Amino acid sequence: MLNRSLLMRLAVLWTAAIVIGSFLPIEMKEAIGTETRSSLPAVQHRAAIRHRVGHLIAFGIAASLFAAASTRNSHRVYYFLLVAALGSTIEYSQHLIFGSAFEWWDIRDDTLAAVVGCFLGSFVPTSFELNWGKKAR
Secondary structure: OEEHHHHHHHHHHHHHHHHHHHOOOHHHHHHHOOOOOOOOHHHHHHHHHHHHHHHHHHHHHHHHHHHHHOOOHHHHHHHHHHHHHHHHHHHHHHHHHHOOOOOHHHHHHHHHHHHHHHHHHOOOOEEOOOOOOOOOO
16 A cells, blocks of 8 residues: 555656756756757657657556545546646646647547556555554454
8 A cells, every 4th residue: 555645746756857857957857858959750759659658658657646645536636636637727828938839649549648647546455544564453
């Protein structure tokens, strides 16, 4: 069993990491392979796949952590909406700040990851206290 409080802290830290990572300079994104300035189709294709998988993993983990930390299904719906809105807000902010194209497909991937993450996170066994190695009374 996992501690809900710990899961919520991890969810908040993970979400902060998503926001920070989303606004990294292009050079850092190129270094990790999620962006490219190359005009070669093969290089662009590899970067696009990494970029998309990165969105699915990042937002899926955020949603699953929030869902696992939740005690009610209504809270899981709120967290789904929060994660999906975060993806939309980040994309729109990148468009405004950097003048980049508005990437609606990233919003689609973020929302899909939030749905799947909330669904899977709802099955994680959790408790309010850590009971590892303690005898039940």
